[in-house]
Amino acid sequence: MRHPPRLSALLGGAVLTLASTALAVVGTAPGAAAAPLCTVQYSVVGSWAGGFQGSVTLTNNSATLHGWTLGFSFPGGQEIGQGWGAKWSQSGASATALNESWNGTVGTGASVTVGFIASWSGSNSAPTTFTLDGAACSAVPGPTNPTPTPTATPTPTPTGPTDPPGPVSGAPELSVTGNRLTDQNGATRRLLGVNRSGAEFMCVQGHGIFDGPVDDASLRAIAEWEANTVRIPLNEECWLGLDNIKPEYRGSNYVDAVRGLVSRVLAHGMTPVVELHWTYGQYTGNSSGCSDVHASCQKPMPDAQYAPAFWTSVANAFKTDRRVVFDLFNEPYPDRATPATGQPWSCWRDGGTCPGIGYEVAGMQDLVDSVRATGARNLVLVPGIAYSNDLSEWLTHSPVDPTGNLAAAWHVYNFNTCSNEACWQSSLAPVAARVPLVAGEIGENTCGHAFIDHVMKWFDDRSLSYLGWTWNTWNCNSGPALITSYDGTPTAFGTGLRDHLRALN
Template identity: 55%
Template structure:
């Protein structure tokens, strides 16, 4: 997202990606043998809710305690007027007070000892008592824990997990899968270069506690290359050592709370005054089409040097490249520009660094941190990401994607074409999701799609802006959500 500072929020408009044509071959899982339709030896269901008074999300975690099954259906009943609105990770339906959820084609097989999770959103009035019993394929299930207990707790106190890539997953040092689920904390990309401080709003322990209360385990922190490097156009009080120390202090605070920091280059150098220009200065005072060769690689060499001993820190190379939107190169050439920069970017009026250049700068320091590489067309297009991805000797590379209701790639058909093949090969992080409707119907649908594929996502943004001019999750830094933010908060709270 274009960073929406108080001065620029109302004027911002984002051009999304064109959903490139593609095809997806349906994958098949490994066979489980001759599997019966019935969980004969038992099952367990853990039920959790996030309730806001007139509605709630319900999450059911089903653990098969019997032999493997090929096809599962869970049934339970409410005692009040709870009514199903929508569901994910399963085929949900309701008849009277009875709710049924059946496995999808991709999660229908449930091996012995395996678990599957599905969720749904409901409305209600009056009381919202939990179901008393659950039946899986006709077998009564045990219930895990007390269904009146709080559904989730925030991430534990630190340290944040050390991360690496394993196939299409992030894993911690113990080999456990980690999904990055959280928010963006905008401010570090614009306040410093505008002479208004280093951050936008509080970045102290209480503000992090408010973020953590949403069951957040990752915070993306946009940065400014001019401020980090302490260039002459930045007030020394807000740049150079002062800026780097402020970033370090915030990273430490996040990690102490068990939260993964994602450091990202958002505003960079370079003069572009052609189509889709956002400012006429070379200084890092707005969003540029590509990172610059003059300063961006040095920015990443310094950041990587500072954090190479801390693999709990994730590095996001560049916010939203958009060479495909400049009307100076065709689609194929724009992807070559994206990867290689320099001469591969005809028509660009400054020398660009490509994604390979920035990754090389990081790896030249010996840093093995997980690196995110955003796609083309404001990071909304991943159509050529797999074909053009930079080479990484460590294998700790993941794809970043941004999605808003006003982008081009904004429906399941495009996600299935563009994203699913990427998510099948490398970790997929939707580094920014949001909508400018001040509601959350779009992100609800998107989060369900991402959940089904084990992808990560972070809402834009934990700032108190007008949600219609720049999607804002909160109206107060104590964590009071906007109507849009309530959708993300309730969904995160319903996740285990």
């Protein structure tokens, strides 16, 4: 959702170096063999029947690289289907990764990580020989995630009817089971609650971190509406600590504030959904929200320069607590920039160079891979296109997740294209029949609740999830806003959501 106008921030340039911990270069004694020019770590991040996700980290032990080509051969007939972080090609067993424009420079001792999805049959042995621009690299073993060995399923003993499992108390660890969200007990769960906007724009505009209080009292007021979920929009540059953001609102100060809010949401028994809202990259095309290169408005797609690093950092911050949900990107709209048939959805999933978008794009697959490469198994929400209002080709183009823990995210307002039951039945129902569906934002600009009443009933009838936009004291026409005070006093619009949530419990 776009936001009420606020003061523009004076933003400066920033560069984030894409590098992971480098391996030390050890000097050699006279006559000793020279250290290899590079070191490569090959890892299998996840695997499944007939396929796997690979990760390759190249560490440069020599002079700064200004462009690079990594080569290796698969020993088991593996074939790469798609990749990221490099321009991938394969001829027979030989695979080649050529740098992208944004990661071609790799300093001495610095590293770059690339990844891919591949198929295999018979054997999935790791490559042992790697080259950098034709010169041999040393190889170090990486972690592997071997394909599980199938086990026989015992024949169940017939029993009488049993009661369904009871839900766990407090915020659950959510998993995808078919088209349902389930908790640790196997009980079906729904995400029902509100958005808490502010952390996506206050920091980049130089006003603070949150818009209004996020203390225990304000969260207690949300819980008293019988909400069980709070979605928290975030800003890429503020989290990563880029220097165009005021020091007091960026980096560790911002991260600590968000972690504190997440902890308080959990303490009140609610599920926190952390979401990437505003991102880097200059876009001035159709439906542009701003001409600024910095993360000061909604962009059509996340950027390849910083968004994967954002999700790597966020996933590392919360991967030990599976009660935290990850929402990959607020409202993609590559369809406004690349209207040709098929292009928007390809851009959405695969990223890269997308016609009409002047920066390198990170696709949904890139972001899923960034999350899973950390070992995080948290539930991930993946939005559609057309400001998350179009899921028509979500099933066809959905990213691959080795954990199988993806749900579809959708947004709807009374002014969207897909805002009627005929559209919901034709485009949402098939998705909801296959995977869990979460309406991450529902709202209307009428200061009433007739439209969201209709949305909530349709979703209730199918046991689906929805979150109202937004728990902020804005004008309900421009917000729209659910409250007039952070003590939970509702607007007329908010009254509809509050009363409905209370009636469900």
